Amino acid sequence: MDGHGVVEPDQLAMLTTILEEHCQSHGIPADSLDRENLATRIMTLFTSGITRIDDLKQALSGNR
Incomplete structure (x- = not known):
């Protein structure tokens, strides 16, 4: 994410994959x-x- 709060396309793809x-x-x-x-x-x-x-997945699983 840049300094203006914009998520880059590769970051959005990663977040979408985690959600899915x-x-x-x-x-x-x-x-x-x-x-x-x-x-x-x-x-x-x-x-x-x-x-x-990996850190995001861990946080979602409640291990963070």
């Missing part, structure tokens, strides 16, 4: 509020400085 994988493994439907909330949580983690894929 987490939803699939936890049975979260594509059109659910849970998915929207998860997307918000992922972005919050990312903007707070957790930018590596």
Whole structure:
């Protein structure tokens, strides 16, 4: 992410992959509020400085 809060295309692809994988493994439907909330949580983690894929996945699993 640059200094202006813009997510680069490769970063967005990574965040989307994390969202998709987490939803699939936890049975979260594509059109659910849970998915929207998860997307918000992922972005919050990312903007707070957790930018590596493994660290984001760990944070989502509650091990951080």
